[in-house]
């Protein structure tokens with residue numbers, strides 16, 4: 001029996017992460033696997049409370065440093081209370097965003113990628129997913145998917161300008177290039193079922 005695995009889905013807003021998370025969860029359950037679907041920021045009661053503080057309020061509510069620490073604190077609680085216990089009892093864990101979101105959103109301004117990795121070492125002992133998928137879509141397409149879902153409403157971070165979101169997407173693409181073993185880019189265009197099939201192909205070596 002192969003061990004339970006921790007998989008994260010990453011990418012900008014509207015690329016289809018939550019849709020694919022649900023689809024993968026359904027496929028795994030149909031194969032008799034126990035699955036925990038979770039998300040960041042959040043995924044445990046403490047981390048969900050921090051999520052509320054991070055995503056609501058004025059754009060300047062938190063400094064860049066305070067924001068990065070809050071994401072790291074939420075992640076520490078999520079890992080400790082939800083992810084590790086699930087893996088220990090043999091459940092697969094699928095997370096909508098994880099560390100790489102902090103690297104892409106918080107680690108390319110006042111703080112560096114190295115700073116974010118240091119916070120993660122302190123908060124979560126450097127715990128990493130077994131595999132991370134970066135869902136990739138052309139800029140306009142992700143925006144129109146997010147817009148048809150949310151209308152004009154977006155959260156404190158989603159509401160940042162398009163230059164910011166372009167840099168986020170470039171950072172995600174860079175992680176896939178430099179950490180090819182863990183981080184795999186996935187073409188997120190076309191029908192949802194076709195995207196799910198691409199993800200499953202990239203999981204073949206881990207599935208029981």
Ligand SMILES: Nc1ncnc2c1ncn2[C@@H]1O[C@H](COP(=O)(O)OP(=O)(O)O)[C@@H](O)[C@H]1O
Pocket residue numbers: 012013014015016017018019020145146148149188189190191192193195
């Ligand atoms: N392959 C797809 N083709 C067209 N629309 C999609 C596809 N996947 C998801 N969507 C729709 O796009 C919007 C954003 O998808 P979602 O899964 O919520 O993205 P994310 O979690 O990355 O923000 C939703 O309204 C969803 O129903």
Ligand SMILES: Cc1cn([C@H]2C[C@H](O)[C@@H](COP(=O)(O)OP(=O)(O)O)O2)c(=O)[nH]c1=O
Pocket residue numbers: 012013014017018039040041071097098099100101102103105106155157158
């Ligand atoms: C996990 C994480 C999320 N974020 C941002 C990305 C999103 O804008 C927001 C999470 O909102 P969410 O509603 O989960 O994202 P999506 O629109 O992709 O469904 O928080 C960070 O800035 N850093 C992080 O570490």
